[in-house]
Amino acid sequence: MAEPQVAYAQDEHGRPFIVVREQGKKTRAQGIQALKNHISAAKSVAQIVRTSLGPRGLDKILVSPDGDIQVTNDGATIMQNMELESQIARLMVQLSSSQDSEIGDGTTGVVVLAGALMEQSEALIDRGIHPIRIADGYERACGVAVKALEKVADRVEFGQGAGEQEELMKTARTCLGSKIVSKAGDLFARIAVDAVLSVADLARRDVDFELIKVDGKSGGSLEDTALVKGVVVDKDFSHPQMPREVRDARIAILTCPFEPPRPKTKHKLDISSVEEYKKLQEYEKQTFENMIKRVKDCGANLVICQWGFDDEANHLLLQHDLPAVRWVGGPELELIAIATNARIVPRFEDLSPEKLGRAGLVREVGFGTTRDKMLVIEECANPRAVTVFVRGSNKMIIDEAKRALHDAICVVRNLVRDNRVVYGGGAAEIAASIAVTKAADEIATIEQYAMRAFAAALDAIPLALAENSGLSPIETLAELKSRQITEGTSVLGVDCMLTGNSDMRSAHVFDPYLSKRQQMELSTQLCRAILKIDDVIEQHNVE
Structure with missing residues (x-):
């Protein structure tokens, strides 16, 4: 009796197509378990940076693989230097980087808030609420919170x-x-x-x-x-006998080296006598002097060169009373050009008076016993x-x-x-939390549970501030919430410095409105993206 034939989809070499590898060759998490794994990763990352929040926040020491250390409490720096295996943890790093690149501040707060939102969503998932409904409720709550921020914001x-x-x-x-x-x-x-x-x-x-x-x-x-109203360059004049300062400087910025031009083909130079060597030496000297003459003829009294020049050229520059700086990097050259209204010149033939930069004073400054020197270019043509x-x-x-x-x-x-500001110390988050809770009570759909969870996540910021300041977190938050509601004010926050004053307006504790709004919106967007991921397939290339 013939065996049954099995049909496979095959490529041109007769090999079967593999849609999903066999169970022994992959790791897979699905459904609720995948979501729980995501939430656990987000909570772990948030817990790491949570202790760095606020004026009493603690620093982290980061050790690189080659032994270099960094001590910082900047959220973006901590996140970028952590080696993370989980994909969700890497998303949290990108969240912090987005806040840093767009706003520049609030990088710790945005991670703490996102971690709190994910933590709150875990309880809702356990109660049987669909992740998409949670994400919808979070977005609705975020809109309410942003409107509350606009109401409490003051213009400066x-x-x-x-x-x-x-x-x-x-x-x-x-x-x-x-x-x-x-x-x-x-x-x-x-x-x-x-x-x-x-x-x-x-x-x-x-x-x-x-x-x-x-x-x-x-x-x-x-x-x-x-x-410094100007530019500071970590270089000094190329010769120790050159003047330490140049007044009314007319600066030539060169990206070409002070050296004789080299033929652009393979060549061989045979020198068989002293006279020929002297001719070559004289040619190089004459070439250097022609270069210096071009610089001086255009009116420059200071040369800043991207490349180096040898001792002979350096000596000739000193003889011709032309101070020079060598080995200046490209970014510094661009900044000097912007500050002095100069044009960067790639060839000596292109030098002209209108391409020179102008500065009132260029001086060399020394530091400490090591005699380190730096150049300071002041009174520039572009004062900005x-x-x-x-x-x-x-x-x-x-x-x-x-x-x-x-x-x-x-x-x-x-x-x-x-120019809008909201009040720090968690005052803005508490005001937004109260507004979101109130709005949730007026909603009949299931999103009200997610909105209350969003309000609870906002409370994570003042709780972390109180905890890092050595206060009782729950008592402090309960008192501030009660006072904000009964007194009808949104300026009460956590007294992190223990001055006895919870009024953030009189304590001059301000945060830019842009920063707080961006924190809430970015955190909500990330949570929505994570809650929509229910299947993680990690392929192992095992043949």
Whole structure:
């Protein structure tokens, strides 16, 4: 009796197509179990950064595979440096990166809120509510929360005058309160405000970050940090006998090296006598002198070169009284060109007076006993280019100070874009939570459960702030909620610094409205995406 024939879909080589590999060659989670795994991963990541929230939040020490360390409480930095296996955890990292790139601040809060939303959804799933209905309720609640933020937001007025920047200063101080630079918070807040207003276009409500450079040098203290109206370059003049400063500088920026041109074909040069060697030496010297003559003829009295030049060229530059700087990187060249209104010149033949940059003063500054030197280019033709020069006891402190300063600059930038603020210390989240809970009571559909869960997730922010400050979380939250409802005010938040004042308006604890709104919207979008994933197939290439 003939055996039954089995039909397979085959490729051109006669091999069967594999739609899904056999059970021994794949790992698969489906349905509720897959969702529970996603929620567990999101909760784990949120729990890691939760303790870094607020002015009393703790720092993390991150150790790279090669032994380098970072000490930070910046949420985006912590997330980006963690090695995560779970795909959902990686989505949380992308969430933090999105907040950082769009807003620049609130990177820890957005992860804590997303983790709380996922945690609340687990209880709803256990009660039999479909994940899509939960996601719909979250989106509905997010709309209510954003409207509540708009109601409680206040507008701050500011200008470029000396007495018109206090509100910006208060918001920048709030941002810096949880950072390692908090002891020099007033100085860094002033630097952040001055840097942004120096480059801001208030008519267009726009800030060009390309004009703000943040540089640093080990040594000194955080209080030595300064804002330079110009450019700071980590280089010095190429010859120790060149002048330490150049006034009324006319700068030639070159991307071509000071050296004789090389033939662009394979060649061989035979030198068989001293006279021929001297001729070659004379030719090179004459070529250097022609290059220097071209630079001086166009009116330049300072050369900044992307490439190097040898000792002979350096000596000739000194003889011709032409100060020079070599090995300057491409980004620094571009910033110098923007600041001095110069054109970057790729060939000596293209040099002309209109391509030179202009600066009132170029000076060399030394630091400490190591005699490290840097160039400071001040009184530039374009006064909008600024550099923040950060000092600190070591590289770790400087790196964290740069991250803190970046957050503060972003906060001020956000207020230039939209000058609304909400109140910190969890006051805005509590007000939004109360509004969402009230709206849920008026809804007859099943989404009301998800809306109440959203309100409970919003409470995670003030709970974390109270916990990190050493307060009783539940008691503190219950008291603040009760007072906000009975007193009809939305400015009451967690007194993290234990000053006895829960009024965030009088304590000058402000957050940009843009930051809070983005946190809620991004968290809701991520939760909706995760709740729609119910099947994870991990393929193992086992033949």
